[in-house]
Amino acid sequence: GITVGVLAIQGDVREHVRTLEGLGVRATAVRRTTELDACDGLVIPGGESTTMAKLARTFDLLEPLRQRVKEGMPAFGTCAGMILLADRLLDGAVGQETVGGLDITVRRNAFGRQVDSFEGDLDVAGIDGRVHAIFIRAPWVEETGPGVEVLARVEDGEAAGRVVAVRQGSLMATSFHPEVGGDARVHRLFVDLVTDRAES
Numbered sequence: 651g652i653t654v655g656v657l658a659i660q661g662d663v664r665e666h667v668r669t670l671e672g673l674g675v676r677a678t679a680v681r682r683t684t685e686l687d688a689c690d691g692l693v694i695p696g697g698e699s700t701t702m703a704k705l706a707r708t709f710d711l712l713e714p715l716r717q718r719v720k721e722g723m724p725a726f727g728t729c730a731g732m733i734l735l736a737d738r739l740l741d742g743a744v745g746q747e748t749v750g751g752l753d754i755t756v757r758r759n760a761f762g763r764q765v766d767s768f769e770g771d772l773d774v775a776g777i778d779g780r781v782h783a784i785f786i787r788a789p790w791v792e793e794t795g796p797g798v799e800v801l802a803r804v805e806d807g808e809a810a811g812r813v814v815a816v817r818q819g820s821l822m823a824t825s826f827h828p829e830v831g832g833d834a835r836v837h838r839l840f841v842d843l844v845t846d847r848a849e850s
């Protein structure tokens with residue numbers, strides 16, 4: 651079977667591990683290169699992207715992460731994890747680094763302070779039925795490169811039409827937190843990507 655790592659330097663690691671285990675997948679916390687080497691795919695959780703990037707740099711994980719993503723390791727970022735996987739950032743902290751890999755421009759804290767956190771139901775490409783999405787100081791995707799598939803957009807309110815889930819090859823990212831709330835269907839999409847890649 652496959653092993654999916656969850657980057658465990660900061661953020662809501664446990665929720666991801668639980669969701670993956672619920673799908674019958676071996677899930678491991680990743681804090682060092684040797685742990686990263688053992689993974690067929692990696693989840694980057696929600697949390698605080700500036701802290702995560704700094705700690706990844708401090709723990710000598712940033713370059714190995716970039717390398718693995720470049721080599722085609724499947725990765726799935728949620729919220730702060732989406733920011734970490736983005737090639738380009740708007741409203742990032744000064745000097746904020748990312749792992750990159752996704753040809754997208756992401757705006758941090760995009761929904762603004764008034765609507766810091768909110769929930770809504772979305773259609774997500776590849777999933778039957780509505781997906782309940784929880785947004786917490788979430789980013790959105792402001793631009794997508796030609797190889798990027800939009801999986802979901804905000805459907806109503808001021809932010810209607812904003813892109814909040816994408817896929818490019820083996821890389822996926824959501825602005826929202828599918829690890830919260832017990833719905834494993836978005837993780838299932840990712841696990842299928844990891845399985846396909848591990849078998850090819």
Ligand code: GLN
Nearest residue numbers: 696697698699729730787
């Ligand atoms: N606002 C956070 C950041 O910029 C992301 C929030 C989250 O992951 N829930 O990293």
